[in-house]
Amino acid sequence: MLPPHRVVVAAFPGVEPLNVTGPAEVFSMATRVAGSGRPGYAVRVATAGGEPVATSGGIRLMADLTLDEVDGDVDTLLVSGAVRVRDREVEPVLDRGIVDWLREVAPGTPRLGSVCSGAHLLAAAGLLDGRSVTTHWRTVARLAADHPLVTVDPDPIFIREGRLWTCAGIASGMDMALAMVTEDHGPELALATARTMVMYVKRAGGQSRFSVPLTPPAAPGDRLDDLRVWIGEHLTEDLSAEALATRLHLSARHFSRLFRRRTGTTPAAYVESARLEAARRLLQDSTHGLPEIAALSGLGSVESLHRSFRRRLGTTPAEYRRRFR
Numbered sequence: 001m002l003p004p005h006r007v008v009v010a011a012f013p014g015v016e017p018l019n020v021t022g023p024a025e026v027f028s029m030a031t032r033v034a035g036s037g038r039p040g041y042a043v044r045v046a047t048a049g050g051e052p053v054a055t056s057g058g059i060r061l062m063a064d065l066t067l068d069e070v071d072g073d074v075d076t077l078l079v080s081g082a083v084r085v086r087d088r089e090v091e092p093v094l095d096r097g098i099v100d101w102l103r104e105v106a107p108g109t110p111r112l113g114s115v116c117s118g119a120h121l122l123a124a125a126g127l128l129d130g131r132s133v134t135t136h137w138r139t140v141a142r143l144a145a146d147h148p149l150v151t152v153d154p155d156p157i158f159i160r161e162g163r164l165w166t167c168a169g170i171a172s173g174m175d176m177a178l179a180m181v182t183e184d185h186g187p188e189l190a191l192a193t194a195r196t197m198v199m200y201v202k203r204a205g206g207q208s209r210f211s212v213p214l215t216p217p218a219a220p221g222d223r224l225d226d227l228r229v230w231i232g233e234h235l236t237e238d239l240s241a242e243a244l245a246t247r248l249h250l251s252a253r254h255f256s257r258l259f260r261r262r263t264g265t266t267p268a269a270y271v272e273s274a275r276l277e278a279a280r281r282l283l284q285d286s287t288h289g290l291p292e293i294a295a296l297s298g299l300g301s302v303e304s305l306h307r308s309f310r311r312r313l314g315t316t317p318a319e320y321r322r323r324f325r
Helices: 019-033 096-110 117-122 140-146 172-185 189-198 208-214 221-234 241-247 253-261 267-285 291-297 302-313 317-324
Strands: 003-012 041-047 076-079 085-086 089-092 112-113 158-161 164-167
Touching: 003 019, 003 096, 003 140, 019 172, 019 189, 076 117, 089 140, 096 117, 096 291, 112 117, 112 172, 117 140, 140 253, 158 172, 158 302, 164 172, 172 189, 189 253, 221 241, 221 253, 221 267, 241 253, 241 267, 253 267, 267 302, 267 317, 291 302, 291 317, 302 317
Parallel strands: 003 041, 003 076, 076 112, 112 164
Antiparallel strands: 085 089, 158 164
16 A cells, blocks of 8 residues: 655644644544545644644644654645734744745645745745745735735635645635645545535635625725725726726826735736636536636636636646536
């Protein structure tokens, strides 16, 4: 029998406990559901000196090995995150020991992922430049501001781009882990694992469904929020930054700065995300062919549809439909 898939979760003092234990439990449950005839997963927690660490919830988390002992002996490396709240402002914790270690170990790791604000650690190590990523909705603007070479999408539950995976807030690490099970062992095992854990095998919608009710309501007549709703209802129209700025009677430059400050992403990235989400729903819920889906979602052509799926999701529209319809 093949050896188990080796997963290491890097942790540090103050880490959110579910960032570590959530994905670990998904992999553990998948192993148990698969049974003894399949390789499954071996999950280990690594800390700087192999010592237990106190989590943000006060629970002490035991480690299986030190960071130095990982030394390439890993198939999937996950970096958990933590935040501090100061004067009602949320800021990600950047553990410098983890960041320095990532620069050495992560480039040779077959699959690399972050859970929640762990994306800030990957970005600090220079591992996200030129990539499309996501993180918790409360820190997306900070990630975009601190790392202008990173394309930050504030909505998806998780994003896969090649070997790199990033996900939104805390519990979304379990969604991402379940998608990894799908990639490793197929949809049947992922579905059986999700049923056992009473999870959705694929959660509908993005994290905006969770972030909007938890943020202060927009002031009546908030033009930018109205525009985002309008974008979702007019995906086939001209949604260039210039056209959107004209709708708000702003210059394109001022509009782009305002939009990024408010959403943590650029108008172009937001529009592509909205169109991609529409294409995903059509692939899951309709029998339309790819040319129709490309047109209805506003992506225009089958070539653009393929490019968006490859770049953002690391798969093709046909493969996505086969797995998730």
